[in-house]
Amino acid sequence: MSTPKIYVREIFYPGHLLMTQGEVGVCAYVIERGKVEVFTNTSESGKTVLAELGPGSIVGEMAIITQEPRSASAVVVEESVLVRVTADDFADGLKTADGNFQALVRVLIERLRHANNFARTAAILTAAHMGNASIDSLEHDIKNTVKLVENKIAVDKRQAFRAEVFPIVKTLLNVLRKYS
Secondary structure, three states, rough: OOOOOOOEEEEEEEOOOOOOOOOOOOOEEEEEEEEEEEEEEEEEEEEEEEEEEOOOOOOOHHHHHHHOOOOOOOEEEEEEEEEEEEEHHHHHHHHHHHHHHHHHHHHHHHHHOOOOOHHHHHHHHHHHHOOOHHHHHHHHHHHHHHHHHHOOOOOHHHHHHHHHHHHHHHHHHHHHHOOO
């Protein structure tokens, strides 16, 4: 029987920058208490808040799972207790899982990569359309792009794809409507 992993709990105070967009991610945090704001910075629009996360949420997982640079920044907005989970912790946990669970995690990671790439593509489309077309026109173009991608996915996986993509698209369009 292996010894259970002991994770590091840390206290952070308002204003502490946990992670920066574009950096290599070495850890994620599980929020036990407090709040963390996730945001992106672009030269065109400045700061865009993507989410405010509270207890039970995880922040920074994308970078340790996909091994890609962080897609957003995160700052502590109220005193918080966070549990640090490193990329090595994640990899070690995956190694000890059975083969079926490992396969499931590999599929989820691949879907996460696709969703993240889709979100980046949507952001590029958004930047290209701003000033040239209405949000409604952009929504039409994004939905058509989703349909094109969906047609390249196996039929039995399309519902799962829609379930992952449509909330992202809805959130993106809501943010655009808010600031347009």
